[in-house]
Amino acid sequence: MKGKKRTYIYLAGNISGDDRTYLWREEFTKLLYGSVENGHVVIVDPCANPFNQKIRNYSNSGNEFVKEARKRSQRILRAKDYQLVKMCNLVVVNLHLVASTKPMIGTVQELAWANDIFYIPVIGITGKPDEWDDLSQVYINHPWIDECCSAKVETVEEAANTVKEFFLHY
Numbered sequence: 001m002k003g004k005k006r007t008y009i010y011l012a013g014n015i016s017g018d019d020r021t022y023l024w025r026e027e028f029t030k031l032l033y034g035s036v037e038n039g040h041v042v043i044v045d046p047c048a049n050p051f052n053q054k055i056r057n058y059s060n061s062g063n064e065f066v067k068e069a070r071k072r073s074q075r076i077l078r079a080k081d082y083q084l085v086k087m088c089n090l091v092v093v094n095l096h097l098v099a100s101t102k103p104m105i106g107t108v109q110e111l112a113w114a115n116d117i118f119y120i121p122v123i124g125i126t127g128k129p130d131e132w133d134d135l136s137q138v139y140i141n142h143p144w145i146d147e148c149c150s151a152k153v154e155t156v157e158e159a160a161n162t163v164k165e166f167f168l169h170y
Contacts, residue, residue, distance in 0.1 A: 007167050010044045012110045013094035016102045031160035044084050085113045090157050096127030096140045111148035124149040
């Protein structure tokens with residue numbers, strides 16, 4: 001670790017009862033395993049805590065998930081996530097995993113904080129264009145989201161490679 005600064009990476013994106021919202025974060029962390037293990041990278045995963053792990057398989061229904069999350073967390077989630085984004089120097093966001101039952105309200109706020117307040121680069125994961133549905137296209141191509149992204153890639157692996165190429169040599 002001597003001579004290198006740590007890179008803190010916040011993993012933004014939808015969190016719901018859909019297991020994919022957890023799996024892409026786990027995959028990203030594995031792809032950066034060597035850098036994480038040697039201390040050069042700290043993955044800040046808002047899902048890797050006891051609260052989110054308990055609610056992980058609660059429900060795939062957006063309303064039920066939000067109701068349970070609100071009951072268990074009271075009003076601490078937004079403030080907690082703000083502090084997590086604030087401590088990072090890079091955000092990776094999955095824009096492809098969206099659901100009509102669970103809009104990415106928190107994710108949009110996190111991107112605005114990263115871009116407008118903290119001036120943190122953001123790498124957006126879009127998925128492949130042939131996988132996009134109407135809803136994911138709204139998030140992937142919306143001007144407000146687009147303005148917050150420094151770069152866009154199609155896959156989790158491409159995001160990890162972009163991090164390795166641009167952020168781990170200092």
